[in-house]
Amino acid sequence: MKTLLIKNARNIITMDGERNKYPGGSIYIEGQEIKAIGTSIPYQDADKVIDATGKIVYPGLINTHHHLYQTFTRNIPQAQNVELFDWLLTLYDIWRHIRPKDIYLSAMVGLGELLKSGCTTVADHFYVFPDGISGELIDQEIFAARELGVRFFPTRGSMSLGRSQGGLPPDQVVQKEEVILRDTMRVIETYHDRDKFSMLRVGVAPCSPFSVSQDLLRESANLARSYGVRMHTHLAETKDEDDFCREKLGMRPLELMEKTGWIGDDVWYAHGIWFNENEIIKMGSCGCGVAHCPSSNMKMGSGTMQIMKMIKAGVNVGLGVDGSASNDASNMLLELKVMNLLHNHQHGTKALSAEDCLNIATNGSAKVLGWEDAIGSLEVGKAADMFMIDTNRLEFAGALFDDSSLPILTGTPRVDMTIVGGKVVVEDGRLVNVNEESIATQAHVAALNMMERATKFNKK
Known part of the structure; x- marks a missing residue:
């Protein structure tokens, strides 16, 4: 040793x-x-x-929500200055052309940038599995994390509710539910390590209320708990999502979570902006966690998380960068600065000090991931x-x-x-285990090729 x-x-x-x-x-x-x-x-x-x-x-800083595969769709003009649903509709048509090598390189870039900004543990949410592409795409992120030496918490995401069934994503990027559940079991059984000092833990993560069925939510919850792994999903991110749940499902987003077994101390949500006070109290009482993603929320005008009410209610709050394409960076120190400034503006200068924000990005994030015995x-x-x-x-x-x-x-x-x-x-200030210039060169080429494939297909 x-x-x-x-x-x-x-x-x-x-x-x-x-x-x-x-x-x-x-x-x-x-x-x-x-x-x-x-x-x-x-x-x-x-x-x-x-x-x-x-x-x-x-x-080390702990990132509780990210989408590494989105690294190659940063700074795209048509995805700027739009809100979440329009942003997603634009990018789905690009992501459907992603390849395994793109996943590996985008993870190398995103994880590398995170390490260079003081992040030592990364939770990632991977949920895009295009038609005709290997289902083992999340494995590419795991290979990249191992090579770089970062502590990794990938969550096997999913989308099963395509546009033809009333969901938001195009049918070409959703999977059948039996395929999702079978591959989720494979990922857990192959990679999840429960050891205190594990370098790799796995979670279960249906994407969002507007892209999965209630049946998939229930089955995913049952599967996760049968293996003793944590559960993650987007929730209460935008007013559009809230309206979707009310109009299509006849309930609020958190009600959907309660109905399908997605509430408890083994669950954390991404964003959590549109909860009301009673919902915040309920989440605090049952130990739910929330990944706060300030830059992404500000960029797309989603709103501001009620962080002080959540902390007071006992909700576990951690920091997340969110997808590279909704942040255009993968930098945890920058995210800390943004969080501090945002809540000075939102709640007054005495609400959260810079040290309080550091505590959220370390201890708070560790509690969100259920890993406070080892990290934070x-x-x-x-x-x-x-x-x-x-x-x-x-x-x-x-x-x-x-x-x-x-x-x-x-x-x-x-x-x-x-x-x-x-x-x-x-x-x-430089990555030790890889050649940064080589990775950057390969990533530039791969990103351009993916965009070229998408452009040619969309012109047909």
């Missing part, structure tokens, strides 16, 4: 229960586990020693997941007064080092 010693840090921001900080502190790690942390630990050597002089150490803070017995910033960088000059808030309020949203499970995966 390899050991790692990080010593002489300018500060260690633990985000533990007391939010302890250790100026001049050190961390000793065996394998994935933190064995000692503080200013006077009984370890002076290790297999690898990192001198962290001038650097601040933070717990820097403590003895937890995983050695962390990032560091070098305070000697020009953008931090004259700003060294609050180490907890520093990378959220100031500087550019990038880190100098990221460590996952005791292994360095970003060093000097």
Whole structure:
């Protein structure tokens, strides 16, 4: 078991229960586990020693909602300045032409960008399986995550309600329910690792109320609970979704979740903007979680999550970047800054401090994923997941007064080092395990080819 010693840090921001900080502190790690942390630990050597002089150490950020496959549809003019349903209708016609290699490369790009912004655990929601393409597309994301060294929580998404059946997506990107359930079992049985320090856990994730049937929701819930895995879906994201549920189903989105077994402490929703106060209280009482995705919500005018009411009601709230195409970036530090600014504007400047936002992106996100025993803070017995910033960088000059808030309020949203499970995966701001330029070149070509296929098909 390899050991790692990080010593002489300018500060260690633990985000533990007391939010302890250790100026001049050190961390000793065996394998994935933190064995000692503080200013006077009984370890002076290790297999690898990192001198962290001038650097601040933070717990790794945890992304609770993403769509990595969307990385190749960023910055597309026809998908800008539109709301969710129109945005989806535009992009479905491109995503239907995606190929396995596109999935792998888009995951490499998205996960790489996340690692370079201090993110050490990523939950991803993959739900597009085009006709005629291998059903094992989510596997490509898993291969990319392993290569990069990120802690990964892919959720096997699904769409079964095509346009011909009253749903939103075109029939060419939906699957039969028996196919969905069979492949979901395959993914869980092949990849899910329940170990405390697992690098890969799997969830079950029908896409949304407007793209799956009630039968699929029920069967997915039963399947997930039979395997003891967590459940995830989009919910209460837009007024259009709320209207769809009322008009087509005769109920509100959360009522649909209750009816189909999608409520409980093993469930987390993405977005959660359009809940009323009674629904928020209900979610808090049963332990539901919500992935807050501020940049995506702002970009598409979806609304602002009632974060203070949720926290007060005991709802588990974590941070999510959301799909690259509804954010146009995969950067967790940038998302933290946006969250802080948004809620200063929405709830007043004393509602959520930058450190409070950091707590949501670490401890809050860990609780949303049901993984708080291992990740979310820097403590003895937890995983050695962390990032560091070098305070000697020009953008931090004259700003060294609050180490907890520093990378959220100031500087550019990038880190100098990221460590996952005791292994360095970003060093000097660059990915360690892959050639960034090679990945970028391949991704450019693949994205252009996918767009060309879509353009030719749509002209027919």
